[in-house]
Amino acid sequence: MKKAAIALLFVAALAVSAFAADVPKLEGPYIVTTCGQSPGAVMIGMSAKQAGVKADYNNKLTADDVKGDYKTLIVTSGTSMKGMGAAGTNVDAEIDRCSKAIAAAKKAGMTVIGAHVEGMARRTDSSDAASIEAVMKDADVVLVVIDSDNDGFFTKYAETHKKPLIKIKDALAIGQVLK
Protein backbone atom coordinates (compact mmCIF):
# COMPACT_ATOMS: atom_id res chain seq x y z
CA MET A 1 0.00 0.00 0.00
CA LYS A 2 2.79 2.42 0.96
CA LYS A 3 4.85 1.51 -2.09
CA ALA A 4 1.84 2.02 -4.29
CA ALA A 5 1.15 5.40 -2.72
CA ILE A 6 4.75 6.53 -3.35
CA ALA A 7 4.56 5.34 -6.95
CA LEU A 8 1.29 7.18 -7.40
CA LEU A 9 2.77 10.33 -5.91
CA PHE A 10 5.57 10.14 -8.46
CA VAL A 11 3.18 9.57 -11.37
CA ALA A 12 0.87 12.34 -10.18
CA ALA A 13 3.80 14.76 -9.85
CA LEU A 14 4.90 13.89 -13.38
CA ALA A 15 1.39 14.35 -14.70
CA VAL A 16 0.91 17.73 -13.07
CA SER A 17 4.32 19.08 -14.12
CA ALA A 18 3.63 18.18 -17.72
CA PHE A 19 0.70 20.54 -17.86
CA ALA A 20 1.56 22.96 -15.08
CA ALA A 21 2.43 25.93 -17.29
CA ASP A 22 -1.15 27.08 -17.71
CA VAL A 23 -2.68 25.69 -14.54
CA PRO A 24 -3.56 28.15 -11.78
CA LYS A 25 -2.56 27.07 -8.27
CA LEU A 26 -5.28 24.84 -6.87
CA GLU A 27 -6.35 25.77 -3.38
CA GLY A 28 -8.49 24.00 -0.85
CA PRO A 29 -10.72 23.52 0.91
CA TYR A 30 -12.60 21.93 -1.94
CA ILE A 31 -16.28 21.23 -2.40
CA VAL A 32 -17.07 18.49 -4.89
CA THR A 33 -20.28 17.53 -6.66
CA THR A 34 -21.32 15.35 -9.60
CA CYS A 35 -23.23 16.39 -12.68
CA GLY A 36 -25.02 13.13 -13.45
CA GLN A 37 -24.93 11.30 -10.11
CA SER A 38 -21.94 9.16 -10.97
CA PRO A 39 -19.60 8.25 -8.09
CA GLY A 40 -16.88 10.66 -9.32
CA ALA A 41 -17.44 13.11 -6.48
CA VAL A 42 -17.21 10.33 -3.86
CA MET A 43 -14.00 9.12 -5.49
CA ILE A 44 -12.41 12.58 -5.42
CA GLY A 45 -13.54 12.96 -1.81
CA MET A 46 -11.94 9.64 -0.83
CA SER A 47 -8.75 10.25 -2.79
CA ALA A 48 -8.41 13.71 -1.18
CA LYS A 49 -9.07 12.23 2.25
CA GLN A 50 -6.28 9.71 1.72
CA ALA A 51 -3.92 12.56 0.70
CA GLY A 52 -4.89 14.60 3.75
CA VAL A 53 -6.69 17.27 1.73
CA LYS A 54 -10.00 18.74 2.87
CA ALA A 55 -12.56 18.03 0.17
CA ASP A 56 -16.21 17.66 1.07
CA TYR A 57 -18.52 16.00 -1.43
CA ASN A 58 -22.20 16.64 -1.85
CA ASN A 59 -23.94 14.89 -4.73
CA LYS A 60 -26.93 17.22 -4.41
CA LEU A 61 -25.00 20.47 -4.01
CA THR A 62 -27.08 23.58 -4.81
CA ALA A 63 -26.08 27.21 -5.36
CA ASP A 64 -27.08 27.92 -1.74
CA ASP A 65 -24.56 25.33 -0.49
CA VAL A 66 -21.65 27.11 -2.20
CA LYS A 67 -20.57 29.20 0.77
CA GLY A 68 -18.14 29.13 3.66
CA ASP A 69 -14.39 28.63 3.42
CA TYR A 70 -14.33 26.72 0.15
CA LYS A 71 -11.82 28.04 -2.37
CA THR A 72 -12.51 25.63 -5.20
CA LEU A 73 -15.56 23.87 -6.63
CA ILE A 74 -14.97 20.60 -8.46
CA VAL A 75 -17.79 19.28 -10.64
CA THR A 76 -17.37 15.79 -12.04
CA SER A 77 -19.03 15.01 -15.36
CA GLY A 78 -20.34 11.80 -16.92
CA THR A 79 -23.64 10.27 -15.88
CA SER A 80 -24.92 7.15 -14.17
CA MET A 81 -28.46 5.97 -14.93
CA LYS A 82 -28.45 3.95 -11.70
CA GLY A 83 -27.19 6.99 -9.80
CA MET A 84 -29.75 9.35 -11.28
CA GLY A 85 -32.44 6.75 -10.63
CA ALA A 86 -31.26 6.47 -7.02
CA ALA A 87 -31.41 10.26 -6.61
CA GLY A 88 -34.72 10.62 -8.45
CA THR A 89 -33.31 13.05 -10.99
CA ASN A 90 -32.35 13.25 -14.68
CA VAL A 91 -29.58 14.77 -16.75
CA ASP A 92 -31.44 18.03 -17.49
CA ALA A 93 -32.11 18.65 -13.80
CA GLU A 94 -28.51 17.77 -13.02
CA ILE A 95 -27.16 20.25 -15.57
CA ASP A 96 -29.49 22.95 -14.22
CA ARG A 97 -28.40 22.29 -10.61
CA CYS A 98 -24.68 22.26 -11.45
CA SER A 99 -24.85 25.32 -13.73
CA LYS A 100 -26.39 27.29 -10.86
CA ALA A 101 -23.79 25.99 -8.41
CA ILE A 102 -20.97 26.92 -10.82
CA ALA A 103 -22.43 30.42 -11.28
CA ALA A 104 -22.62 30.86 -7.50
CA ALA A 105 -19.02 29.68 -7.12
CA LYS A 106 -17.77 32.11 -9.74
CA LYS A 107 -19.70 34.92 -8.10
CA ALA A 108 -17.98 34.04 -4.82
CA GLY A 109 -14.58 34.21 -6.52
CA MET A 110 -13.92 30.49 -6.36
CA THR A 111 -12.00 28.46 -8.94
CA VAL A 112 -14.18 25.94 -10.80
CA ILE A 113 -12.66 22.64 -11.91
CA GLY A 114 -14.52 20.59 -14.50
CA ALA A 115 -13.53 16.97 -13.97
CA HIS A 116 -13.95 13.63 -15.70
CA VAL A 117 -12.41 10.94 -13.56
CA GLU A 118 -14.16 7.66 -14.34
CA GLY A 119 -12.74 6.86 -17.74
CA MET A 120 -14.43 5.93 -21.00
CA ALA A 121 -17.17 4.09 -19.09
CA ARG A 122 -18.70 7.54 -18.46
CA ARG A 123 -18.42 8.66 -22.07
CA THR A 124 -20.84 6.31 -23.74
CA ASP A 125 -24.07 8.15 -24.47
CA SER A 126 -25.74 11.51 -25.09
CA SER A 127 -26.35 12.07 -21.34
CA ASP A 128 -22.61 11.78 -20.71
CA ALA A 129 -21.88 14.18 -23.56
CA ALA A 130 -24.45 16.71 -22.30
CA SER A 131 -23.05 16.55 -18.77
CA ILE A 132 -19.45 16.97 -20.00
CA GLU A 133 -20.34 19.94 -22.21
CA ALA A 134 -22.34 21.69 -19.47
CA VAL A 135 -19.57 21.33 -16.88
CA MET A 136 -16.53 22.01 -19.06
CA LYS A 137 -17.82 25.15 -20.78
CA ASP A 138 -17.89 27.10 -17.50
CA ALA A 139 -14.85 25.48 -15.87
CA ASP A 140 -11.65 27.42 -15.21
CA VAL A 141 -9.59 24.23 -15.23
CA VAL A 142 -10.19 20.83 -16.82
CA LEU A 143 -9.11 17.81 -14.74
CA VAL A 144 -9.23 14.35 -16.34
CA VAL A 145 -7.74 10.90 -15.89
CA ILE A 146 -5.80 9.40 -18.79
CA ASP A 147 -8.48 6.79 -19.47
CA SER A 148 -11.10 9.52 -19.97
CA ASP A 149 -8.94 11.09 -22.67
CA ASN A 150 -8.12 7.90 -24.59
CA ASP A 151 -9.30 9.52 -27.82
CA GLY A 152 -7.81 12.93 -27.08
CA PHE A 153 -11.23 14.53 -26.65
CA PHE A 154 -10.34 16.56 -23.56
CA THR A 155 -6.88 17.55 -24.85
CA LYS A 156 -8.52 18.93 -27.98
CA TYR A 157 -11.31 20.55 -25.95
CA ALA A 158 -8.84 22.30 -23.64
CA GLU A 159 -6.78 23.51 -26.59
CA THR A 160 -9.79 24.77 -28.51
CA HIS A 161 -11.28 26.56 -25.52
CA LYS A 162 -7.90 27.66 -24.13
CA LYS A 163 -8.49 26.09 -20.77
CA PRO A 164 -5.70 24.67 -18.60
CA LEU A 165 -5.73 20.87 -18.58
CA ILE A 166 -4.59 18.64 -15.73
CA LYS A 167 -4.25 15.04 -16.85
CA ILE A 168 -3.55 12.39 -14.23
CA LYS A 169 -2.98 8.66 -14.25
CA ASP A 170 -6.17 7.65 -12.47
CA ALA A 171 -8.70 8.69 -9.84
CA LEU A 172 -6.54 7.51 -6.95
CA ALA A 173 -3.91 10.12 -7.87
CA ILE A 174 -6.34 13.06 -7.66
CA GLY A 175 -5.71 13.71 -3.97
CA GLN A 176 -2.02 14.36 -4.64
CA VAL A 177 -2.89 16.89 -7.34
CA LEU A 178 -5.18 18.77 -4.98
CA LYS A 179 -2.50 19.06 -2.29
Add this chain to the structure above:
Amino acid sequence: MNLKFVKIMTLLAVIASTGVAGKLFHEHRSFREPVVAGEGLSSVKKLGDYSKSVAGTINDANVYIFDSGVPGGAILIIGGTHAEEPAANVSAQVFTENLRVTQGRVIVINRINTSASTCTRLGEAYPRFFHVKTPWGTKKWRMGDRTANPLDSWPDPEVYIHYPSGQNLAYMDVRNLNRNWPGRPDGMLTERTTFAAMELIRAEKADLTMDFHEAELEYPVENTIVTHQRGNEVAAMTSMMLTSQTFDVPIGMEFSPTALHGLSHREIGDHSDAVSYLAEVAEPMLDRIRGITDEELLMSGRDRFVMKAGEHKLLYAPIDEKGWPADKRIARHVTTVMTLLQVHNMLHPDRAILVEGIPSYAEMIEKGVGAFLHDPSAAPKGRVFYD
Protein backbone atom coordinates in the same frame (compact mmCIF):
# COMPACT_ATOMS: atom_id res chain seq x y z
CA MET B 1 -44.85 -49.41 -45.86
CA ASN B 2 -46.36 -51.71 -43.27
CA LEU B 3 -48.18 -49.63 -40.61
CA LYS B 4 -47.28 -52.00 -37.82
CA PHE B 5 -43.61 -51.74 -38.74
CA VAL B 6 -43.78 -47.91 -38.77
CA LYS B 7 -45.43 -47.86 -35.33
CA ILE B 8 -42.87 -50.22 -33.84
CA MET B 9 -39.99 -48.20 -35.28
CA THR B 10 -41.59 -44.94 -34.08
CA LEU B 11 -42.06 -46.35 -30.61
CA LEU B 12 -38.45 -47.51 -30.51
CA ALA B 13 -37.31 -44.04 -31.64
CA VAL B 14 -39.48 -42.42 -28.96
CA ILE B 15 -38.08 -44.71 -26.25
CA ALA B 16 -34.52 -44.10 -27.44
CA SER B 17 -34.80 -40.31 -27.72
CA THR B 18 -36.70 -40.01 -24.43
CA GLY B 19 -34.14 -42.27 -22.78
CA VAL B 20 -31.14 -40.31 -24.07
CA ALA B 21 -32.69 -36.90 -23.33
CA GLY B 22 -33.91 -38.08 -19.93
CA LYS B 23 -30.48 -39.44 -19.04
CA LEU B 24 -28.81 -36.14 -20.02
CA PHE B 25 -31.33 -34.07 -18.06
CA HIS B 26 -31.08 -36.39 -15.06
CA GLU B 27 -27.28 -36.32 -15.14
CA HIS B 28 -27.31 -32.51 -15.14
CA ARG B 29 -29.86 -32.27 -12.36
CA SER B 30 -28.28 -34.84 -10.08
CA PHE B 31 -24.56 -34.05 -10.49
CA ARG B 32 -22.97 -33.11 -7.17
CA GLU B 33 -20.16 -30.58 -7.14
CA PRO B 34 -17.37 -31.49 -4.71
CA VAL B 35 -15.89 -28.77 -2.54
CA VAL B 36 -12.67 -29.24 -0.55
CA ALA B 37 -13.06 -26.77 2.28
CA GLY B 38 -9.96 -24.87 3.35
CA GLU B 39 -8.05 -25.68 6.53
CA GLY B 40 -9.57 -22.68 8.25
CA LEU B 41 -13.11 -24.04 8.08
CA SER B 42 -14.94 -23.87 11.42
CA SER B 43 -18.28 -25.39 10.52
CA VAL B 44 -20.71 -26.04 7.70
CA LYS B 45 -24.32 -25.16 8.26
CA LYS B 46 -27.30 -25.29 5.95
CA LEU B 47 -29.36 -22.32 4.89
CA GLY B 48 -32.29 -24.19 6.43
CA ASP B 49 -30.62 -23.83 9.83
CA TYR B 50 -31.43 -20.12 9.63
CA SER B 51 -35.00 -20.51 8.34
CA LYS B 52 -37.05 -23.68 8.20
CA SER B 53 -38.80 -22.28 5.15
CA VAL B 54 -36.01 -23.52 2.92
CA ALA B 55 -34.95 -26.61 4.91
CA GLY B 56 -35.00 -29.79 2.86
CA THR B 57 -35.50 -28.01 -0.46
CA ILE B 58 -33.03 -28.05 -3.33
CA ASN B 59 -31.96 -24.54 -2.28
CA ASP B 60 -31.00 -25.62 1.24
CA ALA B 61 -27.41 -24.62 0.42
CA ASN B 62 -24.22 -25.29 2.33
CA VAL B 63 -23.06 -22.33 4.42
CA TYR B 64 -19.29 -22.47 4.97
CA ILE B 65 -18.22 -20.63 8.11
CA PHE B 66 -14.62 -19.55 8.75
CA ASP B 67 -14.40 -18.15 12.25
CA SER B 68 -11.02 -16.92 13.50
CA GLY B 69 -12.21 -16.81 17.08
CA VAL B 70 -10.74 -13.31 17.26
CA PRO B 71 -13.31 -10.53 17.62
CA GLY B 72 -13.85 -8.55 14.44
CA GLY B 73 -16.30 -8.13 11.63
CA ALA B 74 -18.04 -10.61 9.35
CA ILE B 75 -18.55 -10.82 5.61
CA LEU B 76 -20.95 -13.03 3.65
CA ILE B 77 -19.73 -13.97 0.15
CA ILE B 78 -22.51 -15.11 -2.16
CA GLY B 79 -21.90 -17.20 -5.29
CA GLY B 80 -24.35 -18.73 -7.72
CA THR B 81 -27.10 -16.13 -7.65
CA HIS B 82 -27.38 -16.52 -11.42
CA ALA B 83 -26.16 -19.97 -12.34
CA GLU B 84 -25.43 -18.98 -15.96
CA GLU B 85 -22.63 -16.77 -14.60
CA PRO B 86 -20.09 -19.42 -13.59
CA ALA B 87 -17.29 -17.06 -12.49
CA ALA B 88 -19.57 -16.16 -9.59
CA ASN B 89 -19.77 -19.56 -7.94
CA VAL B 90 -16.16 -20.52 -8.78
CA SER B 91 -14.96 -17.24 -7.21
CA ALA B 92 -16.87 -18.08 -4.04
CA GLN B 93 -15.34 -21.56 -4.14
CA VAL B 94 -11.81 -20.12 -4.37
CA PHE B 95 -12.53 -18.59 -0.97
CA THR B 96 -14.11 -21.77 0.41
CA GLU B 97 -11.14 -23.91 -0.63
CA ASN B 98 -8.28 -21.61 0.44
CA LEU B 99 -9.40 -19.38 3.31
CA ARG B 100 -7.68 -18.89 6.61
CA VAL B 101 -9.19 -16.16 8.75
CA THR B 102 -7.06 -14.52 11.43
CA GLN B 103 -9.57 -11.95 12.65
CA GLY B 104 -13.34 -11.85 12.37
CA ARG B 105 -15.44 -14.27 10.32
CA VAL B 106 -15.98 -15.08 6.66
CA ILE B 107 -19.13 -16.92 5.58
CA VAL B 108 -19.40 -18.32 2.07
CA ILE B 109 -22.31 -19.73 0.08
CA ASN B 110 -21.02 -21.16 -3.20
CA ARG B 111 -24.44 -21.90 -4.68
CA ILE B 112 -27.25 -19.82 -3.27
CA ASN B 113 -29.69 -20.81 -6.02
CA THR B 114 -28.84 -24.48 -6.56
CA SER B 115 -32.13 -25.02 -8.37
CA ALA B 116 -31.05 -22.63 -11.14
CA SER B 117 -27.91 -24.68 -11.69
CA THR B 118 -29.91 -27.82 -12.54
CA CYS B 119 -31.27 -26.61 -15.87
CA THR B 120 -30.04 -24.40 -18.69
CA ARG B 121 -31.91 -21.64 -20.47
CA LEU B 122 -34.50 -22.83 -22.99
CA GLY B 123 -33.48 -22.35 -26.60
CA GLU B 124 -29.98 -21.08 -25.81
CA ALA B 125 -28.00 -24.30 -26.35
CA TYR B 126 -25.87 -23.76 -23.26
CA PRO B 127 -23.40 -26.50 -22.33
CA ARG B 128 -24.61 -28.58 -19.37
CA PHE B 129 -21.29 -28.54 -17.58
CA PHE B 130 -18.09 -26.55 -17.54
CA HIS B 131 -14.63 -27.70 -16.55
CA VAL B 132 -11.46 -26.17 -15.14
CA LYS B 133 -8.04 -27.77 -15.57
CA THR B 134 -6.15 -28.30 -12.33
CA PRO B 135 -2.74 -29.82 -11.54
CA TRP B 136 -4.52 -33.01 -10.37
CA GLY B 137 -7.11 -33.35 -13.17
CA THR B 138 -10.24 -31.65 -14.39
CA LYS B 139 -12.84 -30.16 -12.09
CA LYS B 140 -16.45 -30.10 -13.23
CA TRP B 141 -19.41 -27.85 -12.42
CA ARG B 142 -23.04 -27.60 -13.54
CA MET B 143 -23.75 -24.75 -15.94
CA GLY B 144 -27.14 -23.30 -15.15
CA ASP B 145 -29.79 -20.73 -15.92
CA ARG B 146 -30.53 -17.23 -14.62
CA THR B 147 -33.66 -18.42 -12.83
CA ALA B 148 -34.62 -21.38 -10.66
CA ASN B 149 -35.66 -24.62 -12.37
CA PRO B 150 -39.42 -24.68 -13.11
CA LEU B 151 -39.39 -28.23 -11.71
CA ASP B 152 -38.76 -26.65 -8.30
CA SER B 153 -40.81 -23.47 -8.57
CA TRP B 154 -43.89 -23.53 -10.71
CA PRO B 155 -46.21 -22.03 -11.95
CA ASP B 156 -45.01 -18.45 -12.36
CA PRO B 157 -47.58 -15.73 -11.72
CA GLU B 158 -48.91 -13.57 -14.58
CA VAL B 159 -47.06 -10.64 -12.99
CA TYR B 160 -44.56 -11.08 -10.19
CA ILE B 161 -45.28 -8.64 -7.38
CA HIS B 162 -42.17 -8.12 -5.28
CA TYR B 163 -42.56 -8.40 -1.52
CA PRO B 164 -42.63 -6.09 0.42
CA SER B 165 -42.36 -3.18 -2.06
CA GLY B 166 -45.26 -4.21 -4.28
CA GLN B 167 -43.18 -3.41 -7.37
CA ASN B 168 -44.37 -5.24 -10.51
CA LEU B 169 -41.80 -7.36 -12.31
CA ALA B 170 -41.79 -9.85 -15.19
CA TYR B 171 -43.38 -13.23 -14.40
CA MET B 172 -40.15 -15.28 -14.57
CA ASP B 173 -38.43 -12.95 -12.11
CA VAL B 174 -40.26 -14.80 -9.34
CA ARG B 175 -37.55 -17.44 -9.95
CA ASN B 176 -34.72 -14.89 -10.32
CA LEU B 177 -32.94 -14.81 -6.96
CA ASN B 178 -31.67 -11.29 -7.48
CA ARG B 179 -35.20 -9.94 -7.78
CA ASN B 180 -36.40 -11.64 -4.60
CA TRP B 181 -34.48 -10.02 -1.77
CA PRO B 182 -35.36 -9.69 1.12
CA GLY B 183 -37.78 -12.58 0.59
CA ARG B 184 -40.47 -14.02 2.83
CA PRO B 185 -40.86 -17.31 4.67
CA ASP B 186 -44.12 -18.30 2.96
CA GLY B 187 -43.31 -17.24 -0.61
CA MET B 188 -42.11 -19.11 -3.68
CA LEU B 189 -38.79 -21.01 -3.56
CA THR B 190 -36.46 -18.09 -4.33
CA GLU B 191 -38.32 -15.79 -1.93
CA ARG B 192 -37.85 -18.37 0.81
CA THR B 193 -34.16 -18.74 -0.15
CA THR B 194 -33.42 -15.02 0.16
CA PHE B 195 -35.44 -14.87 3.38
CA ALA B 196 -33.24 -17.60 4.86
CA ALA B 197 -30.13 -15.72 3.66
CA MET B 198 -31.43 -12.54 5.30
CA GLU B 199 -31.96 -14.49 8.53
CA LEU B 200 -28.34 -15.70 8.23
CA ILE B 201 -27.07 -12.14 7.69
CA ARG B 202 -29.00 -10.92 10.73
CA ALA B 203 -28.11 -13.89 12.95
CA GLU B 204 -24.41 -13.82 12.08
CA LYS B 205 -24.31 -10.02 12.34
CA ALA B 206 -22.62 -9.63 8.95
CA ASP B 207 -21.00 -6.25 8.37
CA LEU B 208 -20.87 -6.59 4.63
CA THR B 209 -22.06 -8.88 1.86
CA MET B 210 -20.69 -9.44 -1.64
CA ASP B 211 -22.87 -10.91 -4.39
CA PHE B 212 -20.87 -12.06 -7.46
CA HIS B 213 -22.26 -11.68 -10.98
CA GLU B 214 -21.29 -11.62 -14.64
CA ALA B 215 -22.87 -9.52 -17.37
CA GLU B 216 -23.03 -9.22 -21.15
CA LEU B 217 -20.83 -6.54 -22.69
CA GLU B 218 -23.94 -4.94 -24.22
CA TYR B 219 -25.18 -4.12 -20.71
CA PRO B 220 -24.14 -0.73 -19.26
CA VAL B 221 -23.65 -1.97 -15.68
CA GLU B 222 -20.43 -3.78 -16.43
CA ASN B 223 -17.06 -4.32 -14.71
CA THR B 224 -18.28 -2.44 -11.69
CA ILE B 225 -19.20 -2.58 -8.02
CA VAL B 226 -22.80 -1.68 -7.24
CA THR B 227 -23.22 -0.57 -3.67
CA HIS B 228 -25.80 0.35 -1.09
CA GLN B 229 -25.39 4.01 -0.07
CA ARG B 230 -23.76 2.98 3.22
CA GLY B 231 -20.92 1.46 1.20
CA ASN B 232 -20.19 4.41 -1.10
CA GLU B 233 -16.85 5.31 0.40
CA VAL B 234 -15.53 1.75 0.68
CA ALA B 235 -16.66 0.92 -2.87
CA ALA B 236 -15.19 4.15 -4.30
CA MET B 237 -11.82 3.51 -2.69
CA THR B 238 -11.87 -0.17 -3.73
CA SER B 239 -12.68 0.76 -7.31
CA MET B 240 -9.90 3.37 -7.43
CA MET B 241 -7.28 1.09 -5.89
CA LEU B 242 -8.07 -1.84 -8.19
CA THR B 243 -8.14 0.39 -11.27
CA SER B 244 -4.89 2.07 -10.30
CA GLN B 245 -2.87 -0.86 -9.04
CA THR B 246 -4.23 -4.18 -10.27
CA PHE B 247 -6.70 -4.45 -13.15
CA ASP B 248 -5.88 -3.80 -16.81
CA VAL B 249 -9.54 -2.97 -17.47
CA PRO B 250 -10.87 -0.46 -14.90
CA ILE B 251 -13.55 -1.44 -12.42
CA GLY B 252 -16.15 1.27 -11.82
CA MET B 253 -18.70 1.89 -9.16
CA GLU B 254 -22.46 2.48 -9.24
CA PHE B 255 -24.94 3.62 -6.63
CA SER B 256 -27.77 1.19 -5.91
CA PRO B 257 -31.04 2.81 -7.05
CA THR B 258 -33.36 3.28 -4.10
CA ALA B 259 -36.52 2.61 -6.09
CA LEU B 260 -35.43 -0.59 -7.84
CA HIS B 261 -36.41 -3.44 -5.56
CA GLY B 262 -35.51 -7.06 -5.07
CA LEU B 263 -31.78 -6.70 -5.74
CA SER B 264 -29.19 -7.72 -3.17
CA HIS B 265 -27.34 -4.37 -3.25
CA ARG B 266 -30.56 -2.58 -2.30
CA GLU B 267 -32.51 -4.91 -0.03
CA ILE B 268 -29.76 -6.46 2.11
CA GLY B 269 -28.60 -2.98 3.08
CA ASP B 270 -32.16 -1.81 3.69
CA HIS B 271 -33.26 -4.82 5.76
CA SER B 272 -30.16 -5.54 7.85
CA ASP B 273 -27.12 -3.86 9.35
CA ALA B 274 -24.90 -5.27 6.61
CA VAL B 275 -23.59 -3.07 3.81
CA SER B 276 -24.34 -4.78 0.52
CA TYR B 277 -22.08 -4.86 -2.53
CA LEU B 278 -22.47 -6.56 -5.89
CA ALA B 279 -19.65 -7.09 -8.39
CA GLU B 280 -20.08 -7.44 -12.16
CA VAL B 281 -17.55 -8.73 -14.67
CA ALA B 282 -17.79 -9.14 -18.45
CA GLU B 283 -18.96 -12.50 -19.83
CA PRO B 284 -19.21 -12.51 -23.65
CA MET B 285 -21.31 -15.71 -23.68
CA LEU B 286 -24.22 -13.72 -22.27
CA ASP B 287 -24.25 -11.33 -25.22
CA ARG B 288 -27.17 -11.79 -27.59
CA ILE B 289 -24.94 -11.25 -30.60
CA ARG B 290 -22.54 -14.07 -29.74
CA GLY B 291 -21.68 -16.86 -32.14
CA ILE B 292 -21.41 -20.58 -31.32
CA THR B 293 -22.51 -21.12 -27.72
CA ASP B 294 -20.28 -23.76 -26.22
CA GLU B 295 -17.98 -24.42 -23.30
CA GLU B 296 -15.05 -22.98 -25.24
CA LEU B 297 -16.81 -19.60 -25.44
CA LEU B 298 -17.92 -19.82 -21.81
CA MET B 299 -14.39 -20.39 -20.54
CA SER B 300 -12.30 -18.38 -23.04
CA GLY B 301 -14.69 -15.45 -23.38
CA ARG B 302 -13.57 -15.13 -27.00
CA ASP B 303 -16.14 -14.42 -29.70
CA ARG B 304 -15.60 -12.75 -33.06
CA PHE B 305 -19.17 -11.43 -33.28
CA VAL B 306 -18.89 -9.73 -29.89
CA MET B 307 -15.50 -8.39 -30.96
CA LYS B 308 -17.06 -7.00 -34.12
CA ALA B 309 -19.68 -5.22 -32.00
CA GLY B 310 -16.82 -3.78 -29.98
CA GLU B 311 -15.17 -2.45 -33.14
CA HIS B 312 -18.43 -0.60 -33.83
CA LYS B 313 -18.43 0.83 -30.29
CA LEU B 314 -21.63 -0.98 -29.35
CA LEU B 315 -20.30 -2.43 -26.10
CA TYR B 316 -19.76 -1.11 -22.58
CA ALA B 317 -16.58 -3.13 -22.00
CA PRO B 318 -13.49 -3.57 -24.16
CA ILE B 319 -12.82 -6.90 -25.86
CA ASP B 320 -10.03 -8.10 -28.13
CA GLU B 321 -8.76 -11.43 -29.45
CA LYS B 322 -7.72 -12.40 -25.91
CA GLY B 323 -11.40 -12.32 -24.86
CA TRP B 324 -12.51 -12.45 -21.23
CA PRO B 325 -11.14 -15.81 -19.98
CA ALA B 326 -12.75 -17.35 -16.92
CA ASP B 327 -9.46 -17.13 -15.01
CA LYS B 328 -9.46 -13.36 -15.44
CA ARG B 329 -13.14 -13.01 -14.52
CA ILE B 330 -12.69 -15.10 -11.39
CA ALA B 331 -9.42 -13.34 -10.45
CA ARG B 332 -11.18 -9.97 -10.70
CA HIS B 333 -14.01 -11.08 -8.39
CA VAL B 334 -11.69 -12.63 -5.81
CA THR B 335 -9.37 -9.62 -5.81
CA THR B 336 -12.31 -7.23 -5.56
CA VAL B 337 -13.34 -8.86 -2.29
CA MET B 338 -9.78 -8.84 -0.98
CA THR B 339 -9.43 -5.10 -1.74
CA LEU B 340 -12.89 -4.40 -0.36
CA LEU B 341 -11.82 -6.04 2.91
CA GLN B 342 -8.59 -4.02 2.92
CA VAL B 343 -10.52 -0.75 2.61
CA HIS B 344 -13.21 -1.89 5.06
CA ASN B 345 -10.47 -2.66 7.59
CA MET B 346 -8.92 0.79 7.08
CA LEU B 347 -12.22 2.59 7.61
CA HIS B 348 -13.66 0.27 10.30
CA PRO B 349 -10.68 -1.06 12.26
CA ASP B 350 -12.96 -2.10 15.13
CA ARG B 351 -14.75 -4.52 12.77
CA ALA B 352 -11.71 -5.71 10.83
CA ILE B 353 -11.70 -9.00 8.91
CA LEU B 354 -8.23 -10.39 8.21
CA VAL B 355 -7.79 -13.29 5.83
CA GLU B 356 -4.89 -15.32 4.44
CA GLY B 357 -4.39 -18.03 1.87
CA ILE B 358 -6.19 -16.34 -1.01
CA PRO B 359 -4.13 -16.16 -4.22
CA SER B 360 -3.30 -12.76 -5.67
CA TYR B 361 -4.67 -11.48 -8.97
CA ALA B 362 -1.30 -12.02 -10.65
CA GLU B 363 -1.04 -15.60 -9.33
CA MET B 364 -4.51 -16.51 -10.60
CA ILE B 365 -3.79 -15.02 -14.04
CA GLU B 366 -0.37 -16.67 -14.26
CA LYS B 367 -1.17 -20.13 -12.92
CA GLY B 368 -4.89 -20.29 -13.67
CA VAL B 369 -7.61 -20.63 -11.07
CA GLY B 370 -7.36 -24.43 -11.26
CA ALA B 371 -4.05 -24.23 -9.39
CA PHE B 372 -6.00 -23.11 -6.31
CA LEU B 373 -8.71 -25.77 -6.36
CA HIS B 374 -8.08 -28.99 -4.51
CA ASP B 375 -8.46 -32.67 -5.32
CA PRO B 376 -11.49 -34.11 -3.47
CA SER B 377 -10.16 -37.67 -3.83
CA ALA B 378 -6.94 -36.72 -2.02
CA ALA B 379 -8.57 -34.58 0.68
CA PRO B 380 -9.46 -35.78 4.18
CA LYS B 381 -13.08 -36.98 4.20
CA GLY B 382 -14.23 -34.44 6.73
CA ARG B 383 -13.28 -31.59 4.45
CA VAL B 384 -15.12 -32.69 1.31
CA PHE B 385 -18.63 -31.33 0.86
CA TYR B 386 -21.06 -31.30 -2.04
CA ASP B 387 -22.99 -28.32 -3.44
Add this chain to the structure above:
Amino acid sequence: MDSVTLSTVVMVLYYCINAFFLVAIVAGFFRTRNAQEAVLYGIMMVPFVLRMLRLK
Protein backbone atom coordinates in the same frame (compact mmCIF):
# COMPACT_ATOMS: atom_id res chain seq x y z
CA MET C 1 -55.13 -19.83 0.70
CA ASP C 2 -51.47 -18.70 0.52
CA SER C 3 -49.53 -18.43 -2.73
CA VAL C 4 -47.47 -21.58 -2.17
CA THR C 5 -50.55 -23.78 -1.58
CA LEU C 6 -52.24 -22.20 -4.56
CA SER C 7 -49.19 -22.85 -6.75
CA THR C 8 -49.03 -26.45 -5.54
CA VAL C 9 -52.70 -26.98 -6.45
CA VAL C 10 -52.14 -25.49 -9.91
CA MET C 11 -49.04 -27.64 -10.39
CA VAL C 12 -50.92 -30.85 -9.48
CA LEU C 13 -53.71 -29.88 -11.88
CA TYR C 14 -51.09 -29.17 -14.53
CA TYR C 15 -49.62 -32.65 -14.15
CA CYS C 16 -53.15 -34.10 -14.40
CA ILE C 17 -53.67 -32.20 -17.67
CA ASN C 18 -50.26 -33.39 -18.86
CA ALA C 19 -51.20 -36.99 -18.07
CA PHE C 20 -54.55 -36.59 -19.85
CA PHE C 21 -52.85 -35.35 -23.03
CA LEU C 22 -50.21 -38.06 -22.84
CA VAL C 23 -52.92 -40.74 -22.62
CA ALA C 24 -54.79 -39.11 -25.52
CA ILE C 25 -51.61 -39.01 -27.65
CA VAL C 26 -50.75 -42.63 -26.87
CA ALA C 27 -54.34 -43.67 -27.65
CA GLY C 28 -54.18 -41.70 -30.92
CA PHE C 29 -50.92 -43.39 -31.75
CA PHE C 30 -52.37 -46.88 -31.41
CA ARG C 31 -55.70 -46.00 -33.06
CA THR C 32 -54.47 -44.26 -36.18
CA ARG C 33 -54.33 -46.10 -39.49
CA ASN C 34 -52.07 -43.42 -41.01
CA ALA C 35 -48.28 -43.96 -40.85
CA GLN C 36 -47.45 -40.23 -40.96
CA GLU C 37 -49.85 -39.49 -38.09
CA ALA C 38 -48.28 -42.31 -36.07
CA VAL C 39 -44.84 -40.72 -36.43
CA LEU C 40 -46.25 -37.32 -35.45
CA TYR C 41 -47.93 -38.80 -32.35
CA GLY C 42 -44.58 -40.35 -31.48
CA ILE C 43 -42.72 -37.06 -31.70
CA MET C 44 -45.41 -35.33 -29.61
CA MET C 45 -45.11 -37.95 -26.87
CA VAL C 46 -41.49 -37.13 -25.94
CA PRO C 47 -41.90 -33.84 -24.00
CA PHE C 48 -45.02 -35.13 -22.21
CA VAL C 49 -43.15 -38.25 -21.01
CA LEU C 50 -40.16 -36.15 -19.86
CA ARG C 51 -42.54 -33.84 -17.99
CA MET C 52 -44.39 -36.71 -16.29
CA LEU C 53 -41.08 -38.17 -15.15
CA ARG C 54 -40.05 -34.70 -13.86
CA LEU C 55 -36.90 -34.77 -15.92
CA LYS C 56 -37.65 -31.53 -17.75
